[in-house]
Amino acid sequence: MFKKVLTSLVLLFCVTVTSSSFADELSARQVVDDFQNELLSVMKQGKELGFKGRYDKLDVAVRKSHDLPKIARIVVGKQWEELSAEQQITLEKVFSQLSISAYAHNFKEYTGESFTFVSEEETGRGGVVIHTNLHIPNEKDVKFDYMMKKKDDGWRIINIIADGVSDLALKRSEYTSVLSKDGFDVLIAKITEKINNYAAQ
Numbered sequence: 001m002f003k004k005v006l007t008s009l010v011l012l013f014c015v016t017v018t019s020s021s022f023a024d025e026l027s028a029r030q031v032v033d034d035f036q037n038e039l040l041s042v043m044k045q046g047k048e049l050g051f052k053g054r055y056d057k058l059d060v061a062v063r064k065s066h067d068l069p070k071i072a073r074i075v076v077g078k079q080w081e082e083l084s085a086e087q088q089i090t091l092e093k094v095f096s097q098l099s100i101s102a103y104a105h106n107f108k109e110y111t112g113e114s115f116t117f118v119s120e121e122e123t124g125r126g127g128v129v130i131h132t133n134l135h136i137p138n139e140k141d142v143k144f145d146y147m148m149k150k151k152d153d154g155w156r157i158i159n160i161i162a163d164g165v166s167d168l169a170l171k172r173s174e175y176t177s178v179l180s181k182d183g184f185d186v187l188i189a190k191i192t193e194k195i196n197n198y199a200a201q
């Protein structure tokens with residue numbers, strides 16, 4: 001009898017934990033919504049924060065919503081496997097800094113911008129695309145499509161297409177070319193220079 005009760009309690013606990021984990025997990029749309037809200041919040045404080053302040057605030061938001069290690073691997077294509085473990089770590093670190101710096105630079109002030117959800121669609125291999133628009137007063141809306149993939153700890157952004165232009169495709173074309181022609185150290189130097197330029201502007 002005691003064994004039956006114990007088994008029932010264990011099963012109940014497992015079901016409760018599983019249900020709770022599903023309930024706590026953010027949907028792909030929620031991940032994008034939260035990230036965009038954080039962007040707008042930082043923009044509203046942009047001038048007061050300065051580049052360093054915006055970077056620090058967006059650091060957590062970007063790492064939480066983007067699969068930066070995966071993106072870093074994708075942008076160098078098959079050449080990732082040719083890098084040493086130390087080089088892979090360095091690339092992930094510098095690429096992550098670049099991604100956060102780009103947001104801190106490009107979203108530095110608020111003039112009434114807002115994001116609007118348009119639609120969501122499933123893609124092959126379990127992916128999801130979240131279609132949104134960025135409204136800029138007195139300017140044409142910018143279309144942002146977020147390509148999402150699910151990891152063990154939830155949905156993550158792996159690519160952003162702005163008005164039909166894939167950020168991932170642009171970087172992959174550039175990075176693979178630099179790696180092939182000039183080598184790893186030159187690639188890291190170019191990325192670092194870009195980060196410094198963002199910080200200085």
